[in-house]
Amino acid sequence: MFHRREVLATLTLAAFARPAIAKSGDYRDRALDAAFREHAPPALAAAIVTRVGLEWSGVRGVRRFGSDDQAAIDDVWHLGSCTKAMTAALYGRLVEQGRAQWRSTIQELFPDIAVHPGWNSATISSLLMHRAGMSDSFWLTEDWVRMAQRDKTDLRKQRRDLVAQVVERPPAHQAGSLEYSNLDYIIVGAAIEAIAAESWESVMRRDLFAPLGIESGGFGAAHGRVPWPHRNIDTIPLPIDPDRSDSDNPAVIGPAGTVHMSLQDYARFVRMMLNEGDGILTRETIQTLITPFGTGSPDYALGWVVVRDRPWANGIMLGHEGTNTLNHAYCAIAPAIGKAVIAFSNDGMRGAMATVAVARSLAATLT
Numbered sequence: 561m562f563h564r565r566e567v568l569a570t571l572t573l574a575a576f577a578r579p580a581i582a583k584s585g586d587y588r589d590r591a592l593d594a595a596f597r598e599h600a601p602p603a604l605a606a607a608i609v610t611r612v613g614l615e616w617s618g619v620r621g622v623r624r625f626g627s628d629d630q631a632a633i634d635d636v637w638h639l640g641s642c643t644k645a646m647t648a649a650l651y652g653r654l655v656e657q658g659r660a661q662w663r664s665t666i667q668e669l670f671p672d673i674a675v676h677p678g679w680n681s682a683t684i685s686s687l688l689m690h691r692a693g694m695s696d697s698f699w700l701t702e703d704w705v706r707m708a709q710r711d712k713t714d715l716r717k718q719r720r721d722l723v724a725q726v727v728e729r730p731p732a733h734q735a736g737s738l739e740y741s742n743l744d745y746i747i748v749g750a751a752i753e754a755i756a757a758e759s760w761e762s763v764m765r766r767d768l769f770a771p772l773g774i775e776s777g778g779f780g781a782a783h784g785r786v787p788w789p790h791r792n793i794d795t796i797p798l799p800i801d802p803d804r805s806d807s808d809n810p811a812v813i814g815p816a817g818t819v820h821m822s823l824q825d826y827a828r829f830v831r832m833m834l835n836e837g838d839g840i841l842t843r844e845t846i847q848t849l850i851t852p853f854g855t856g857s858p859d860y861a862l863g864w865v866v867v868r869d870r871p872w873a874n875g876i877m878l879g880h881e882g883t884n885t886l887n888h889a890y891c892a893i894a895p896a897i898g899k900a901v902i903a904f905s906n907d908g909m910r911g912a913m914a915t916v917a918v919a920r921s922l923a924a925t926l927t
Contacts, residue, residue, distance in 0.1 A: 587925060588616050595918035596620040601910040602797050603631035603787050606903040606918045608926070609827045611834045615899075617823055623787045623906070625797040636782045636820045637904035638789065638808070640882025642889045643819040644745050645849070645863030646768060646829065647760075648688050651752060652845040652862075653767045660684070660755050662848065666692075666727055669751045673723060678730040684751060686735065687744040688862040689853045693731025694741040700813075708810030716759055718812040719750040738853070738860060742816035749815025760815050771840045772829060776822040779814055781807040787906035789886030797907050800886055809884050817882060823904065826891075830900045833878065833893055850878055850895070864893075872923050873897065881915075883908050890915040892923060899926045 588608065596604045603621030607614055623629045639646075654660035662685045667675045669684070682692040699722070711718060726743060733739045749760040756763045761779050769777045781789060781802035789807055790797035800807045808818060832838040837846045850866065852859035857868035863880070870877040873894030882889035888911035893900040901919045905911025 588922060589618055591921035591925070592618045592620060592918055595914045595921065599910050599914035599917060601905045601907040601914045602790055602799075603635075603906050604903070604911065604914045604918065605631065605633070605635070605637060605823050605905070606901070606915075606922060607823050607827060608922055609830045609834065609900040609902060611831065611898040613831055614824060614827050617827075619823075623785070624799040625790055626799070629785070631787055631906075634776075634822050634824065635787050636776050636778070636822050637787065637826075637889060637906070638781070638882070638884060638887035639817070639819045639821065639826065639889045640884050640887060641742075641817045642826075642880050642882035642891055643815070643817045645833075645880060646764065646819060647745050647748055647752075647815040648849055648863035649829075649832075649841060649845075650760075650764055650768045651684060651688070651748060652841055652849060654752065654755055656842060656845060660751075664751070666723075666747070669754055670720075670723060670727075673720075673727065675727045676730050679727050681735050682731070684748060685862065687748050690738055690740050690744055690860050691736050691853055692744060693733045693735045693737075693739070694726070694743045694747075695732035695739055696741050696743055698732065699726060699743060705810060708812050709805045711810070711812070715761070715811055715814070716750075716753045719746055719753060719760070719815075722812065723747050723750045736853075740860070742813055745816035746813055752815070764819075768829075768840075772825075772832060774821060774825040774828055776820075776825045778820050779818045780811055780820070782820045787887075789884070790907040790911075791886055792907070792909040795909070797910065807886070817884065823902065826902060830891065830893060830902060834895065834898050834900060850876075870894070872927055874927060881912075883912060885909075888912045888915050890919050892919055894923075894926065897927060901926070 602625040605619040607617035619631050619633050686692040788799045836843040849862045852861040852866045864878040867877045875896040878893040885908040888905045890903045901922045903915035903919045
C-alpha cells in the first residue's frame with residue numbers, strides 16, 4: 561500500500577503547458593464536470609485559491625462507490641504527501657521560535673543515538689530537500705507496512721526507534737543527490753518531537769493548524785460521514801471502511817503523509833504560502849521553504865517541487881501530489897500571480913487522473 565511516487569517527473573508532465581482558455585459563464589464548473597465524467601472517480605473536489613482565499617470551489621460524486629451518499633463541499637480529504645510541506649512549515653515555526661535550526665545535523669538532534677559517520681553532513685534542510693542520502697526501498701517494505709499498521713506502541717517511540725535503525729547504517733545514496741524518500745520526513749517529524757517533547761501530531765495542531773484557523777485537520781483515515789478511500793480491483797473502485805487498519809498508511813509515517821482536512825482548510829495553508837507567510841511565518845522562512853537545492857527544473861525545495869518558467873504561472877510553479885494509493889491530492893501554486901489550484905479525490909487510480917485533469921484545466925483559466 562505504501563506509495564513512493566516519482567514526484568518530480570509526474571509534476572513536470574502535469575505542469576500545465578496548455579494555452580489559456582476563454583473565461584465564460586460556468587467554465588470552472590464545466591472543467592470539473594469534464595474531468596469527473598472522463599475519469600469517473602467516486603468523488604472529485606477542486607478549488608481555486610487566491611491571496612484573499614477561496615475564489616471558487618466545487619465537488620462531484622459520492623462518498624462511497626455504489627451508494628447515493630453525495631460528497632459535500634465541506635468534506636475532508638486525505639492529503640497524502642502534500643503533508644510534507646506542512647511538516648516543513650512546522651519546523652520553520654520552531655526555527656522562528658528559536659527552538660530549532662535549519663543546519664542542525666542528525667547527530668545534534670539525536671545525541672543519544674549511534675549515528676553512522678556517513679550521516680555527518682546530513683542536516684534538517686538536506687532531509688527536507690530529499691538530498692541526505694535516504695532511501696525508502698530497504699526500510700518501508702510491504703511487510704513493514706503491515707506490521708506498522710498493527711503497531712500500537714507510542715508513535716514518538718516508533719519514530720525514534722526507526723531513526724535509530726536507519727542512521728546506524730550508512731546512507732543509501734551520496735549526500736546531495738536527489739532521492740525522494742518518505743523516511744526523510746519521518747526523521748524530521750521525530751526531530752520535531754525531540755525538540756518539543758511531544759508528538760508531531762500535537763505540535764502540528766497547536767503550532768500550525770491553530771494559527772491558520774484549521775479546525776478540520778486530523779491524521780490518518782477520517783471517520784464519520786466522509787469520503788471513503790477506494791482501492792481499484794480490475795479498475796472497479798472498492799470502498800475501504802476507514803475503521804480498517806489498511807485504510808491508510810501506518811500512523812508512524814504521519815510527517816510524510818497522513819494529514820486530512822477540508823478543502824477550505826487546506827486553502828488556508830495555501831493562502832499562507834501565497835501571502836509570504838500571512839503573519840504565521842516570516843517572509844524569510846517562506847523563501848527558505850520554496851528555495852530548491854540547485855538551479856535545475858524541476859527541483860525539490862522544502863516540501864515543494866519547484867518547476868521554473870511555467871507560462872500559466874508567469875514564472876515558477878510550486879506543486880506537490882499526494883496519495884496513499886486509496887486517495888489522491890494535487891496542489892499547484894503560482895506565487896507570481898497570487899493564485900493556486902487544488903484538487904482531491906477519494907480514489908488513488910481514477911482520482912489521480914481526475915485531479916491532474918481538473919487542475920490542468922483550471923490553471924489554464926488563471927492568466
